[in-house]
Amino acid sequence: MKREKLTGLAAFALAAAICASMMQSALAESPRLRGVVELFTSQGCRSCPPADEILGELAAKGDVVALAYHVDYWDYLGWKDTLGSPDNTKRQRDYGRTFGIRSVYTPQAVINGQVHVNGAKRNAVTGALDALAKSGKGMSVELKAEQVGESIVIETGAGPTYSKAHLVLVFFEDAKPVQIERGENTGSTVMYWNAVTGVQTAGMWKGKPARFELPMSAITDKGGCAALLQSVSKDGLPGPILGATILRSPETAWNK
Template sequence: MTLSRRLRLALAAATLLVTHSAAAEAGERQRGVVELFTSQGCSSCPPADANLAGYAQRDDVIALAYHVDYWDYLGWSDTLASPENTQRQRDYATALGNRTVYTPQVIVNGMAHRNGADGPAIERLLAETTSQSMQVDVSIRKSDDSIVIEAREGAPGTAAAVKANLLLVFFEAKTVVKILRGENAGRDVVYWNAVTGIQAAGMWHGEDLRLEIPMSEVRRKGSGGCAALLQTLGKDGTPGRIIGAAVLRNPGM
């Protein structure tokens, strides 16, 4: 191989790497969103927490862990839980026609649920729901001291006529918790992408949408990152299918 050919190949490889990195930072269209509802006080949750850790490392899936507070009475108050997280799960239960909530529960693309420890079932749901959900290009990127979120115009025949909520979900990338009491007493558990805040940022009506929020807001609500979810709403305001999503990891870096 000639030196000039080697240089051309090296340049092409470098260009591809830069392009891929920029696309990953901006948040290309995802295969799906996996939302886990979990609790530090739930003895059946650690396998689901470990399962979510695998999804958190993937580029094609946005993995989020919502810690709920309704098991706190068992003797250990979840240090990552919030009433807001619990309410999101209850809203999903209403939307999906479930009479109760449970942990560990995974919601895939806002459309269907499974036990959070059942990896094969979650993979099947990702395959089954992606064509109905991930229809709109959403991106999120850093720009000086702010982050910019954009949602593109919906494609004809897909989500173009759908109204959706642009939801910002803030999270911490990795948290290690030493659990002292309750069903998981004595365990040190690693939690990935624990949600620290949820914010409705605006409505999308099928046309190009752009908004900018201060970086300080992201750092305050979750230094691990921010996910932008474009989610349809039911008639009663309950969450529906997620039609686009992007994630910005480590925004403070």
Template sequence: MRTFPARIHVSAMKLTILLLVLIIPFHIQAAERPAGVVELFTSQGCSSCPPADALLAELAERDDVVALAYHVDYWDYLGWKDEMATPENSARQRAYGETFDRSVYTPQVVVNGQRDIVGSHRKEIYAAIDKGSEGNAALPVDVDISSSNGSVFVNVGAAETAPADTHIVVVYYKPRRVVSIRGGENRGRSIEYRNIVTSFQTVGMWHGKAMRLELPKSEMVKKGGHCAVLLQSFDAEGRPGAILGAARTAESW
């Protein structure tokens, strides 16, 4: 661990069926709640990170987990620049550091926005995820992503209570990349990275009622075609907190 229409004649029934087919969105992601969201903060320049990267790749294969890798830039000075790293990823990790009142480090995993774990500690990470898979309502709110024609729809369910400041966050990512590292602490290694976060943004607020957002599919495609949606609470200072719901696209658009 390192710190820091055509005109046709049809019956009324056939016309009704046709209209329903046209307006019902094609679902990419089922509405089943995932057991957990695993956010890994990692760097190609960190010698402690490859085991955590391998663990995230394993988790990325699970249908019941939203696994995301945020590459950070603060280890670039060690002799190898991580070209997948962004200042925004580092800023998100620092915000989590403020939430947990501790220094940032790599590899760091945050599960459901509520607990940080060393990214290579398999048993602890799986135990945190399994709390959700055992029906303990780790993610209490339904979130669903669907697509129709030129739009992407985000559906968020209702809840009896909701935190005052809950964001709908879209996280764009690339599903897979293999990198041959030619410098720094991991020099000579070839590492496969999964679900590499390229950018993220808040697209709306949730106040406890069921809602639907429509987003342009063209913007999604430009940013890689894969995304996850996180329903996440934030405090008055803008620090991230518990993730209440999540979904991810099962394929690119």
């Protein structure tokens, strides 16, 4: 698969557009979202740069929560992913168990926690989003967030009752370029969007309208944060994502 290289000016211009789009949708009721795309990627995988670019395009449009989980199992190829973590790898493997697949791969895009496709194939990613929406399996629970004093309040609408659903906070970095010096992408400078730095369960949801209050410090100095309402199996494995919204730290979006 052909590798894509971004020039410095083009990459930074696109990054600025993405950040501006996120800021505009950060407060109160989120815009109607098509869904959540979780891309499992690696700086050491030559097939991943096209998928990283597609994720950036989705993030810039503002109607998709686009998250990049950098995994660490390709580090042995000669380049240690500067954004990778074993926690990201674990989330991907948990999805693998949910889907009943023997092995995970990159670039893998998980759509709404329900299906997975090759993240480097634009039509497969957008087609999965559209198919889930048309089938009634898109996100069905509304989430909105607002700042109340020193707290962030996230409110959910009603939805189907699941035996177990979690409010999951996914923290991520702003867009940043990385110059890759070794491995399969040697010599490339790739722009990475919304690289996940941590995942934290903030509460449980049981199908009824609910209110979650979090201290502002929960997202302060952590870049971006996505709130996902995600069903969970009895074994604790991730399932369908029922609703989502984007939060930003006070320094970047709240009250702007």
